[in-house]
Amino acid sequence: MAVSVPALMKVAELVEDGALRLAERPVPRVPDGWSLIRVRAAGVCGTELHFLEGLLDPMGIPRVLGHEVAGEVTGARTGSSGSRVAVYNVMNCGSCRYCNTNRDRLCAHSLGMIGFTADGGFAEYVVVPERNLVPVPGSVSLEAAAVLACSGMTAVHAVRLAGLGIGDPVVVNGIGGVGLMLVQVAALAGATVLAVADETAKLDLAQNLGARAGLLIDDPEGYETLPEEAIRMMGRAPDVFFETVGTRETMRAGFGCLAPGGSFVQIGYTSQPLDIHPGALIKNELRILTSAAGSRNDLETAIALASQDRLAVVIANRTDLDGLPEAIQSLRDRHVLGRNVIRYESG
Incomplete structure (x- = not known):
């Protein structure tokens, strides 16, 4: 008609x-x-x-x-x-x-x-x-599908890019729309997730959706202690740091808390420069990965997970x-x- x-x-x-x-x-x-x-x-x-x-x-x-x-x-x-x-x-x-x-x-x-x-x-x-x-299947609302069309597929893409393994300790820094999806997809991949946010309500939500632990940091100076806090809360230094905030302080802390061979994954955009000495990267064989948007298959995967009630919007x-x-x-x-x-x- x-x-x-x-x-x-x-x-x-x-x-x-x-x-x-x-x-x-x-x-x-x-x-x-x-x-x-x-x-x-x-x-x-x-x-x-x-x-x-x-x-x-x-x-x-x-x-x-x-x-x-x-x-x-x-x-x-x-x-x-x-x-x-x-x-x-x-x-x-x-x-x-x-x-x-x-x-x-x-x-x-x-x-x-x-x-x-x-x-x-x-x-x-x-x-x-x-x-x-x-x-979009009938089990997924169009409101949810719209959100999955960016933050959902972005999270799937970033987690695939990082190559997470079962039990890998990871940090998701910034619990906004993408951060919440990252927490869930990383947990689905088998990782142990520490969520870092600036409000307790965001941490509560992240932990309800799969984060093993949550850390409140509500000012830039608080990131100075993130490396030691991550080790204390996770038992060892994380293998992957997903960065969604994009400030000098958060990016510096991300590199500072990684285990040797770890990956720093920058997601989205920032106006602030990344400041790290190449020697620190070489010494511990750290990887810098950047992740933006995703593939059509990443979106299809996000929608499929939502239709199975495995990914909440x-x-x-x-x-x-x-x-x-x-x-x-x-x-x-x-x-x-x-x-x-x-x-x-x-x-």
Whole structure:
């Protein structure tokens, strides 16, 4: 049955000086090989702050942000209207050597990323390549699927990249949306997880979701004692340090607490430089790994785990597009337990 699509849609767009503006735009046309998605949910990621603060370049403004997207296929050349889907946000070619080895994020012929260099899900409709649509089973809500489309797949990708083994002691530093997913996926991989956060409520949540222990550090100076605290709480130095905070103090502490042969995994973006003497790396054969986004397979894995009740999506607050500025401000204030989600009315 044909679905009626309006001529105009409501969007929240990034404009000059890092401001967000509510506006109306024409619903985008659907090129061959693309689909029009009626957005039902869009997660509000910390990456949004990087755009607003100028750390990331959206490659043109005004730009509709929002890279954690799930909804229903409304217009497509393949006749799949009505399907529930999550949007894989990396617009990869699907055939280069990176795409063929499950490293889609490094695609040699990438068209960019939805919600980064192309308009995203802070809109009632978004147009995406058909290859970027991942089916969502009925057991997974579209709100959860939206969050899994970034933080879920990011955690799966980072844990796979780190090559965790059963019983490996690891630290997850920063219990935001990605940190909560990292705790769960690392625990599923068999690791023993120490969660480090700036609020007791975040630690309680992390421990309920699989962290073996939690450590409260609510000021930069507190990270000076992290190496000894990690050893005390875990029995030995950790093999992997997942870094999601990205300050000089946290990154320095991450390297300081690693066991010989350990891996420092930097996730996401930071404006602060990494400061470590090469001799410290060489002496203990430490590895620096960087992890951003993930592959389509990582997203499929995250959705499958959620459908089996093995990966929980914690939604802190739900709002509509009018409430997006408040959702972003709560991220700035670091008081979000899980993920804020923009929800669109069904109809």
